[in-house]
Amino acid sequence: MVIILLLIIWEACSRLFVIPTWLLPAPSDIVKEGVTSWSVYNHHLFSTTKLSVIGFGIGVSVGLIVATMLHLLPPVRQAFYPLLILSQNIPIIVLAPLLVIWFGFGMLPKILIITLVCFFPITVATLDGFRQTSPELLHYMQMAGASKRQIFAKLQFPHALPSIFSGVKISATYSVMGAVISEWLGANQGIGVYMTLAQSSFRTDRVFVAIGFVMVLCLLFFGLIVMLERLLIKSRNTEGGK
Amino acid sequence: MSELVIEKVTKSFADKKVLEDISFTVKEGEFVSLLGPSGSGKSTLFHLIGGMYSPDSGAFYLDGKKINGKRGAISYTPQSSSLFPWRTILDNVVLGAELFAKPNYDQAREMLEKAGLSGYENAYPHQLSGGMRQRVAFVRSLLSPQSFICLDEPFSSLDEFTRLEMQRWLLSIWEENRKSVLFVTHNIEEAIYLSDRIIVLSSNPATTKREFTIPFARPRKEELLLSEEFLQWKKAVYQELR
Ligand SMILES: Nc1ncnc2c1ncn2[C@@H]1O[C@H](COP(=O)(O)OP(=O)(O)OP(=O)(O)O)[C@@H](O)[C@H]1O
Ligand SMILES: [Mg+2]
Numbered sequence: 001m002v003i004i005l006l007l008i009i010w011e012a013c014s015r016l017f018v019i020p021t022w023l024l025p026a027p028s029d030i031v032k033e034g035v036t037s038w039s040v041y042n043h044h045l046f047s048t049t050k051l052s053v054i055g056f057g058i059g060v061s062v063g064l065i066v067a068t069m070l071h072l073l074p075p076v077r078q079a080f081y082p083l084l085i086l087s088q089n090i091p092i093i094v095l096a097p098l099l100v101i102w103f104g105f106g107m108l109p110k111i112l113i114i115t116l117v118c119f120f121p122i123t124v125a126t127l128d129g130f131r132q133t134s135p136e137l138l139h140y141m142q143m144a145g146a147s148k149r150q151i152f153a154k155l156q157f158p159h160a161l162p163s164i165f166s167g168v169k170i171s172a173t174y175s176v177m178g179a180v181i182s183e184w185l186g187a188n189q190g191i192g193v194y195m196t197l198a199q200s201s202f203r204t205d206r207v208f209v210a211i212g213f214v215m216v217l218c219l220l221f222f223g224l225i226v227m228l229e230r231l232l233i234k235s236r237n238t239e240g241g242k
Numbered sequence: 243m244s245e246l247v248i249e250k251v252t253k254s255f256a257d258k259k260v261l262e263d264i265s266f267t268v269k270e271g272e273f274v275s276l277l278g279p280s281g282s283g284k285s286t287l288f289h290l291i292g293g294m295y296s297p298d299s300g301a302f303y304l305d306g307k308k309i310n311g312k313r314g315a316i317s318y319t320p321q322s323s324s325l326f327p328w329r330t331i332l333d334n335v336v337l338g339a340e341l342f343a344k345p346n347y348d349q350a351r352e353m354l355e356k357a358g359l360s361g362y363e364n365a366y367p368h369q370l371s372g373g374m375r376q377r378v379a380f381v382r383s384l385l386s387p388q389s390f391i392c393l394d395e396p397f398s399s400l401d402e403f404t405r406l407e408m409q410r411w412l413l414s415i416w417e418e419n420r421k422s423v424l425f426v427t428h429n430i431e432e433a434i435y436l437s438d439r440i441i442v443l444s445s446n447p448a449t450t451k452r453e454f455t456i457p458f459a460r461p462r463k464e465e466l467l468l469s470e471e472f473l474q475w476k477k478a479v480y481q482e483l484r
Contacts, residue, residue, distance in 0.1 A: 136320055136322050136323075136324050137324055137326065139289075139294065139320055139324070140318065140319075140320055140324040142292075142293075142294060142313055143289070143292035143293065143294060143313060143314070143316070143318040144313075144314060144317065144318065144337075144338050144341055144386065145313045145314015145315070145341060145342070146314075146341050147341075150341055154326075154337070154340075155326070158326075158328050159328075161328075233328065
């Protein structure tokens with residue numbers, strides 16, 4: 001609702017004050033551009049979607065694997081946890097050109113960038129989930145004679161699932177952003193490329209079209225994850241079992 | 243075929259001595275209650291039997307085998323509820339068995355029915371009342387492969403009505419199964435009603451203060467609670483606790 005109101009105000013302003021389109025196009029202009037030149041940019045859109053999905057998939061897997069390893073091997077956790085945080089302190093904008101220098105303009109550096117922005121929220125959230133396992137349940141499992149593996153598979157992992165999902169949700173939105181950033185640095189197609197082209201030719205309406213699609217893509221990802229989450233942890237209740 | 247011998251067990255935490263020279267035996271098919279004030283170290287004793295940590299001195303023998311620090315030898319139901327909130331009731335009761343072999347779901351359903359829980363197989367713990375959850379936890383113990391059961395104050399969080407009903411239920415089920423039970427409580431009446439023997443612990447540090455053998459025949463009826471003889475026993479135990 002708020003969004004619709006904002007759009008109406010925006011539309012009204014740009015008509016009232018006759019703002020030139022290259023400065024700030026009215027929402028109606030943006031939509032028109034979006035519809036009419038669909039055939040021009042749809043391949044960009046698909047390319048970015050593909051890149052985000054692949055990068056996201058790899059990012060999630062890496063995030064889960066890293067979290068599991070750090071959790072199961074406490075000495076490794078102590079050694080690598082600071083490194084993990086450090087890896088997030090390097091701005092992607094600085095790292096990205098480096099990756100291009102090392103790996104060229106292909107898929108690899110782009111996927112690396114997305115993976116790098118995606119895995120961290122998942123690793124941190126998953127580790128927290130593992131660590132917050134209820135001590136009573138842990139006691140029960142240990143005294144019942146469960147092996148380390150059983151404790152992990154039957155207790156810690158399912159317990160961490162809600163945390164994992166909050167990490168995955170954050171990563172889902174990051175992945176689209178990561179894809180666009182990686183495309184800025186050198187690619188022949190993608191929303192990032194389309195955006196750069198539009199920007200350099202002052203087609204502000206096209207920049208907005210691109211922004212719109214980034215948002216839609218993010219929301220779509222997010223929605224899919226939320227659906228999956230509902231499906232997997234539908235009937236559980238955090239205060240249960242007390 | 244399950245006899246637990248506790249021999250001169252001593253345990254300290256930091257410099258605080260919690261258990262001192264605890265010795266007693268639970269014979270095959272016997273129901274023994276541990277009665278002691280809050281904080282006297284009853285749960286600690288269970289954790290030791292269950293192998294969570296080793297005693298400073300002394301030993302536990304189950305069927306003649308030393309089980310110090312060995313996990314999975316007994317079936318334990320913790321003081322606070324320990325059902326897994328993301329598992330259905332049916333999946334919860336087979337957990338103990340599942341750790342060692344493929345669980346027998348038919349038997350589990352049958353036991354749940356006897357516990358008055360039919361129709362709740364696919365419910366989740368948070369949908370059940372406190373008394374029902376305790377029954378689920380006890381059914382889980384019965385279905386576990388271990389033939390020695392430790393129950394840590396299973397009824398302490400229940401109101402008087404439910405408690406009485408649960409005691410009756412526990413007796414009826416137990417009189418059928420006859421696994422050896424070590425039962426912790428600080429309710430005198432409960433201890434007398436349920437047990438073959440009562441071990442009274444003193445506190446700070448806990449020592450075995452006195453042992454009562456309760457002669458009432460089984461199966462025991464509820465009317466017993468109001469009999470003159472029962473009151474006599476209650477008095478005797480009460481004197482010992484003061
Ligand atoms: N892991 C531990 N580390 C240090 N102290 C502990 C530990 N576990 C128990 N204690 C101490 O041992 C004492 C006995 O605790 P325990 O839980 O065994 O009492 P309890 O008899 O079960 O009491 P309640 O009836 O209230 O359950 C307490 O003073 C407690 O502080
Ligand atoms: Mg206790």
